[in-house]
Amino acid sequence: MTSTLGLVLRSLTVPLADAPSLDAALREDSLCWVLRDEGMVGFGALSEFSVRGPERFTQAHHWWATLTADAVIEDRVNLHGTGPIAFGSFTFSKVSEHDSRLIVPRLVLGLREGSAWLTMNSFQDDLSEERAKAELTEQLATPTSEQTHALADFELTTGSLSEAEWMAVVAAGVAAINAPTAGSRAVQKLVLARDIVARSAEPISRAKVLGQLISRYRECWTYGVGNFVGATPEMLVEIQSGVARARVLAGTVDRAGAPEDQDYPRRMLMNSEKQREEHEFAVKSLVRELAPFAADLSVPREPFVLELPNVWHLASDVSAELASSGDHLPGTLALLEALHPTAAVCGTPRLEAGALIRELEHLERGPYAGPVGWLDAHGNGEWGIGLRGAVLETAHTARLYAGCGIVGASDPASELAETWAKFRPMLQALGVQA
Template sequence: MTTLRSLTVPIGELSATIGLLEYLVLNDQLAWIRSGEGLVGFGETARFTASGPERFADAQQWWLKLSGDAEVQNPLTVPGSGLAAFGSFGFSKRSPFESRLIVPEIIVGSRDGIAWITQTTADPDAELSLASAQTALAHYLDVIPVAREADPADRILPGILSEAEWKNAVARSVAHIKAGELSKIVLARDIVASLGSPVSAAQVLRELALRYRSCWTYSVDGLVGSTPEMLIKVENGVARARVLAGTLDRATAPADDPDYPQRVLAGSDKQRHEHQIAIDSLTRHLEPFTSSMTSHSEPFVLELPNVWHLASDVSAELAPGHDGGIPTSLALVEALHPTAAVCGFPTSVAGELISELEHMDRGPYAGPVGWMDAAGNGEWGIALRGAVIEDPHTVRLFAGCGIVAGSNPASELAESWSKLRPMLEALDLDRAVGAVQGS
């Protein structure tokens, strides 16, 4: 394995107005941004891919070896500084999708008013300095992003299942639940944006990051989106997660009823039941890695531009493992994925039923996406509210809904459209464009 060399240098404070957004210029951008802060990656110095049940363990073994052998110069103690990798993992252990970790050549990072640039190379003779990092960054930024406008040829096409077929799958899911086989299943559907002019991934990312500042906007190898759900964040031995389950569309809400989301979400037995299943699933799998854990006794209503969610935050002190070390973020990802929030409960039963009813390979959708550094820190969201850019004219969008005994197929279909809205808006597509044919 090649030995990497990495240098991190603090730079001037970024613009308080747009932060890292000014660095989103490339269509093959690596990104993890929330409220203007995070990490943006350029180029590629190292890559690992794997699929199957051992994809997390194999990736962790590769990363521990690579980062352990690397020569890292990092004067900062900020999570995400120094040697770091972006990652995206397939939802299913059966998926042929190649999960990946990517070490960029250049990372620009920003956190709590501190900004830095990291350059990483596999060339033992390459110069590493602030000047070399700035020169490399300038090369990537020497690109004028092409703005994309709505095209008359843009169309929204059905995915694997038509709307009618998907509603039938929801009804079949409810029947399985009422038969006592499981208590919840998360059923996803896809649609396809067929574009008359090439997609601008950088423009999509900027739109998402501006509109959904409280979400985590991500980009890894054509997987783009803005997720409201944090699977796990590890920072200096403390793990945190944000669990969402229970959704209400803002587009159909009465304008003169400020208590509407609290009453309809928090006051709904169906929504609270779905939420509690997700919380219990996460805390049960996280507990073996912790010395203490806290979570909200009552969920709160998270307000996003398109929907409201029932949400709970969980934090935990990580306990040393058998080797005396604190578990890495990727070890926790392996233990937690898939959660009930994106699969169902029991997860083994729900997973089998998902394969039967969805008729599609989710690929990276609803899988872990994020970053990790050489110090054991990392942030891994769940790849929701996103899409896969299959080619410059084809973007596949995904959305999923939690199905429980009280679910109604028509209501779940409407909820799926509310979850598709962020990506449709970022692509400058109206749901009515081309009408979803075949539905």
């Protein structure tokens, strides 16, 4: 944890007439949040807060509120994401041994709505447009790794459980759903995850991994916070000007080997009782937790089919006008604490599903399936669910994660195949798959 006691945060945001593309700006230690070529790339860590435990969201909120309360901010652009921001990643579990963190970059290069900007943050009175641009030029001159990988460069091994062991866990989860223990609330949906490990003889280029994800998965939010990288299709919550939006995903069909039939994904998802049930649990979970913060909620009557390069998902976009308490809207991190974990990554009911995960899964999820994204000094932010990702554990090792929603009709072999479809984005980005 970086101490900021007695220091005043100063921030300058200026427009850029000639900015590089965000993927071209990536460096090995860059912070990243990009969707369809728009978003932000951060350079350097001016200040960082790390925390563990059940109070991680509350403590992070206190740190950020204290840091920004008296900040001196000059924002000449005034778009979503300008001014001082912190990139963040929070663990799935409140008892995780991994750190949750917020990082304030020295520089942020942003692009949104056709406008580019540069933000410079400091604890000294050294901000100027000329200095900010000079430091950006210096950052961009730093070479990234030239390392590229081929299939032969990597060895893939199972992680905490073998495939057979994980399928046995899924079978146990299905049995628990179909035959609940007397005296406890029945679990209706359970999300079980597994991990695999990719080891390379040569160092892994983090910048190239992020660049591949941005290029291949344009409808996903590509994130990079510390050693956690990935491209998530699921928005836990975006807050902008008092409106919260979320994209809920549940229900999956693999595109590999699918027939050339345009109606196939809709038929397999919209007409499947199992897929619709799984999705409905996830939407109801989000709406239930979001409702206390909302003056008005908009929930679609029917989901739509989201097409990604590796899979199709059932998706629903939910929005809410946030209700103020006095003169204040709910804080970004307070919303995260209330919404996480949703049924899409935990199950329902939440407490019973979480207890069953701890009993069955045998996996330290770390930041996987936790909130990842950014927040600003005005209560705005974008927080995805940390899916389709990996932790780069060493220069040569990446641990990949994938999970599946389990309901009473789930088949362990089919769920195992679904995890491989969900591993595919990171395997492609690493160069393990074409």
